[in-house]
Amino acid sequence: MNKKLLYILLICTGLLSFWSPVVHASSETVHEDPVAPLLLALLVILLVAKGGGELFERLGMPAVLGELVGGIIIGNLVLINPAWSFFEPLRELTIEVHWAVIVDGLARLGVIILLFEVGLESTLDGMLKVGTSSFIVAILGVVAPAVLGYGISWLLIREIPPQLAGRIPAGFSLHYIHLFIGCVLCATSVGITARVFKDMKRLQTKEAQIILGAAVIDDVLGLIVLAVVSGIVTAAKAGLAFQASSIFRILGISVLFLGGALTIGRFMIPKIMNQLAKLRTGGMMLISSLLLAFLLSYLAGLAGLAAIVGAFAAGLLLEKVHFQGFREDIDIFELIRPVSTFLVPIFFVLMGIQVHLESFANLSILGLAAGITIAAIIGKQVCAYGAIEKGLDRLSIGVGMIPRGEVGLIFASIGRSMNVIDPSTFSAVVIMVIVTTLVTPPILKVTIARCDRKKIGVSEASSNISKAQ
């Protein structure tokens, strides 16, 4: 038992000492991106809470006391070394607490939990088993809308939006706005499509299966595109001019990060989970999942990628089997769901709140909204040609891929917080997300019914032929 105690203490101390130099670098960029230091703070706080709680549990004391003592230690590290001042903002009486910042923070955490859940629902093996048609459909479904989106933005946005003036970094060009709009159009969210297919009892058709497979691949492709685009913008903010080579560099970092996290994680996670399952302190199943999600999100940020890339990777890594050793006789989904049930709606309502309807009094914004909506719809029609099997209802595949849903929204919100997407453009994007989702079910019902009639026509014709024979 004493050996295990030592273990826990060593892990805590090790992580703390790893964290302190990192912290110094990140605390300087606090005003840049609040998510990175928030994730770091939550990581350290939850780690210290569980480390202290475990220690006190083993000493026969309430875990709460351990959490308190852990807090006293990390809060007073500054007495040992004045550079370890990361937690000082939490100790000052002067910090201005505004409720809107807290709501904003809850929404940001909501997105991370949402992408973590999306990742949990997919598995690496399932992703590798997706068919060739789905794969090509997914790639075309990312490339075509991205190109169209860039084009339509280039056509319609000819000057830097007035609301961005004064916030844009040196070296900013309209280029970045076009790139981000292209990126937003890449996303696919086939939930509503799946529901239409299900309602019409067509979920087992080849068309539905291709769409569902493509959606899984699209999640990853979309995140890579987002990583590249946001990487380019971040580099531009740091004063680096845009170069074609930097795309490859950032693409390399994204693939390396995802590949690295998935490879190392696949090897390490079963071992770490086995150790964590032995702890006595409560709630470790949920907290260890959250710690992994926050850790990978934070590391993604350090690598210059969006935090949600890391959250998705964390979800992809965790499988049910990793939790077999834990006392809790409950599925990990059941533990994450209450957290997401609380936090995720806050994100979506906040996205709605940030839509400025008065923007649409401006005809050019209305035109932009119409333009990107049309680009979004047409762009996905291209991917129907990626389905290689014969006799498919290609129109239904193209229509089924139209909805942008939450992923497009998340990308747009990231663009907004990077000061690339201004409030009016953001409003146009939200309208696009709503319209693409609203139009899909009625159109899809028509195309499926039309295809049915054709098939009946064909089979009637062939039965007539056979009768004639």
Next chain:
Amino acid sequence: MNKKLLYILLICTGLLSFWSPVVHASSETVHEDPVAPLLLALLVILLVAKGGGELFERLGMPAVLGELVGGIIIGNLVLINPAWSFFEPLRELTIEVHWAVIVDGLARLGVIILLFEVGLESTLDGMLKVGTSSFIVAILGVVAPAVLGYGISWLLIREIPPQLAGRIPAGFSLHYIHLFIGCVLCATSVGITARVFKDMKRLQTKEAQIILGAAVIDDVLGLIVLAVVSGIVTAAKAGLAFQASSIFRILGISVLFLGGALTIGRFMIPKIMNQLAKLRTGGMMLISSLLLAFLLSYLAGLAGLAAIVGAFAAGLLLEKVHFQGFREDIDIFELIRPVSTFLVPIFFVLMGIQVHLESFANLSILGLAAGITIAAIIGKQVCAYGAIEKGLDRLSIGVGMIPRGEVGLIFASIGRSMNVIDPSTFSAVVIMVIVTTLVTPPILKVTIARCDRKKIGVSEASSNISKAQ
């Protein structure tokens, strides 16, 4: 079905129109207490999310889209009436998002969830069945430490702490500090005591049962004392001089609020829950519980009481039986627990972080810590005399009531955010909480063992007598 749709819309609209005038009043006090507008914002956001989600589900559209449209509506209410500008801070790009504010907000929500859980674990019926001894023990256990705490604070704090200078409102007197310290000492947290009794297989003894019963009553009594003390401070900040009569006024409000909430709630909640259970949108079981907790917490704030009083009342009101109609085949505890597993440790670690160890270099602060710790221990010894049964081990009862735990901490944190408790005094209170919890198990083990020896002695003596006869 259309009737139900109408129902939902009416409820949403009604609540929205109720909320807008209220909001105006509260948005002016934003910098005073961030919890009230945070709760209001979360209430409206979650309500709109679920109302919109339900509507869209019924129309065969994804709930997410309904949440988005709901957000667009509440965000753009300002276009109809410029006074409905509550959500404007969420739409401005200029708001400064600092991670520490988000962590602070998560901790504040954590306390509300914690008190909600404490309330959920107790039932109104269980509270009314508590024995006379427990009741008297609880009352003495609140009165004696409060008086002693006031006295020790009066002895040791002779001037306004320098860290409070410049923040104190007009009419502030040392009196309020003494009152708050008395209030902090009222709390009891018998978790560790119950564990010692359990480990020694004494949980079924009369002594243990009296302590456990007293703890249930203490939760309510402590909250009433907190309500009165914080009410007096709030009145003072509003420029009202302290009067003995105001104690009775605030006591009246507290009792009215708790009584009113519990009476109305008991009648209304089964009906509301029955309606909510019929909704199709997901997660309603958790969200309806959170909505009730946030609503009562917010109303408690409006009544001038601490938000946690409302959270506790909400928990007290909700019983398992209210959730029978919901689709989810799960206990409400299981749904709240993941949320509290995530948020509550953040509160405790934050309390630790806010301890300034360097304060104790100042001898007077060290003396204060020692003084209130001693007052805390002696104060609870008085309550042993409340146990009316004969032949009880009174010493064990007094010792078992010593730990202050989380409730004392929560009270101190409220005092801190009201600028009545300065950082140094807060640090002293945390030390008191830790020491009272740490000393209890060893002392309790000794007193229980001593009592055992006495009983054995008595029985040996009586058996000797019977042998002799």
